[in-house]
Amino acid sequence: MIENGMSPFLIFLSACLVNNILLIRFIALCSFFGLSTSLKDSIGMGIAVTFVAVMAAAVAYPVYYYLLIPLKLVVLRTMAFILTIATLVQLEEMFIKKYLPPLYRAMGIYLPLITTNCAILAITFLIIDYQLNFFKSMVYAFGVSGGYCLAIILFATIRERILLAPVPKSLEGAPIAFFTASLMSLAFLGFKGLFGL
């Protein structure tokens, strides 16, 4: 488990490898299976998730500790976070479109998808549940999105090879993707023994 007492480096490794958000925690699987059919899409999605996740953690932290707690509105946590993320995604899209056109071309179409990506919302909930401080929350957000990129890019490259492989007719498409994911998940499970976290 992750807690505030851990060193930032351990938090990063734990979030990225040991508790990989896609393969071990089973969060954000829709994008994992939906977008991993091409390497280009998965790289774009990976960059977009990293970008939004770090920003969302940076905004959700003050929203929770300086707005919801003093006003005793913790009940509205879910609503506050999802509205924050939706607004943030809109603002980022406008900002990137105007000031960073090359980046917009690379990840523009993935940004609207991010609003309903569970990974982002899960990060904002988990930094509160783990009671991390601001700096460690940022490290955690980086670690989770690093793990997201790693897993989705690896998976996309494997899926491109599977297209050429002879697969039993009934297992074509989604079922073989699940079996591949299970083998990858098995490999990531090995990190648990490595660090003992």
Added chain:
Amino acid sequence: MNNSNKRSWRDDFAFGILKGNPVLVLMIGLCPTLAVSVTLFNAVGMSIAVAFVLIGSNLMVSAIRKFTPSELRIPIFIIVICTFVTIADYLLKAYSPTLSQKLGVFVPLIVVNCIIIGRAEAFAYTNTVFSSLLDGIGGSIGFFLVISVIALIREFFGNGGIGEKIILNKPALIMILPPGGFITIGTLMGLMNYWNRRKKTRMSTN
């Protein structure tokens, strides 16, 4: 706007169970299906939470569909869903703290579950309150069936039995670990494809 006259109420009800099964056919809502299906107890708890939110949001969205401007419909859906998720989250915390702890972050994550916003957008927004209620119940039963079957398989092989009753002496631990979730759903989908293909070839030979 109201096209429920052409369909019978049975179609509304059955769509979510078979033809439009959220998990197996549409491949949405995978996260809770795989993450929570470690034991049957968790799976049933999760499907009750999802059913509450799905039925509630379907009813609410179809009740206010005449006053909802179409440009603002997505934010309004999200706020409606959020309300029901918050209610479900606090009810679980109050009446079943152990279950709430086991489901953890997956209860608030129902907000971004594609099953719920998908049905709000594709069905409840254009249909009557009664058909939306049936559609919500059907979809919940579809989700419940899949998640319970997966949980049964995983708990039986991974834990050696269901609940307190242990039948297998040397259970395969892998089934309750994350890879087991992927293996189980992959096998189920493969079997379903095999069955559908066999039915098709049999129909074409006859």
